[in-house]
Amino acid sequence: MTASGPTGTEGAIRPAFVLASASPRRLDLLAQLGVTPERVFPADIDETPARDEQPRPYVRRMAAEKAQKIASQITEPALVLSADTVVALGHRILPKAETIETARACLRKLSGRRHTVFTAIRCVPSAGWPEGCVSERVVESTVAFSRMTEQQIEALLATGDWQGKAGGYALQGHAAGFIRFISGSPSAVIGLPLFETAQLLRGQPGNWLP
Template identity: 65%
Template structure:
């Protein structure tokens, strides 16, 4: 269903759906529920955790900052969708793996252990869409890895699908063969909790989804 809003001239204008992320995983997940973003505008923000910041608060802050940052740059009616995924061991935030050594560091610590994946999703309307509503959800998922041998860790690193992933692994990648249990939302671990995202969009004026 397409929403509309009134401009000062009284014309109906459909608000844009803007994804504040360049993640192909999030784009594919949105397509899974029948949505294609009108624009993809990654947010350029400082993603350094604050001193003493716990994973839950960090994920919520990052998603909110991404959404508001992108919304502030748009002068037309739009709804900005942003998300942030954090892999946590207790109160410790594991880094996003940008190199092989970081990915190894993460996998060695996740081996044989249960950890939590927190994904925060936020929708924020631009100032020019006055009927749009701000909304946020946080989804927690428990994931348990089997114990990994050094050979298995090397094989996961060689596969390469850890690159750019929080915690050094991708649920939709080779690591799936070593995940013993998952309790919660698989789509949230991949990067976007689909049920909660759909609920936020359905809550917009007129209903974004059926």
């Protein structure tokens, strides 16, 4: 099943489904729902947190800006889905690990502690599809790492799982061997909460999901 096709009642063609993310993990998670985007259109935005910005408002803002930017560039009927994930220690937003030094610093902070993962998702219709509606969800999950030795941190870094990941780890990767507790949505920690995404799609006109 793809996300496009007849709506059924009047033979109208459902708008294109656009994922505003280049994440292969989010594509894989959408596939679990039986949804394949017609287009993958990552949004290039400034992801720098504002001064004193809290994790939940930040992740909502990121998802909203990504969705709106892509929706504004599409003239044909389309539904745009965006997502953003952030790892937080208290009110502190940990960075996305673009270097091994950043990943190492994040893992040292997370070792032996609980932290919170916020994932926001947002659906926005393009201007060419006025029947669609804007909708969003924010999912909060708690993850706890066991205490890791420096040798274990270095071994984890050597796998390369940290690259481009919020907080320097991937739940679906080697870090899972050090996660002793998780409360919330595992798929949200990976990058796309499946239940909430399905609910958003079911709430759009056009029978996107049964």
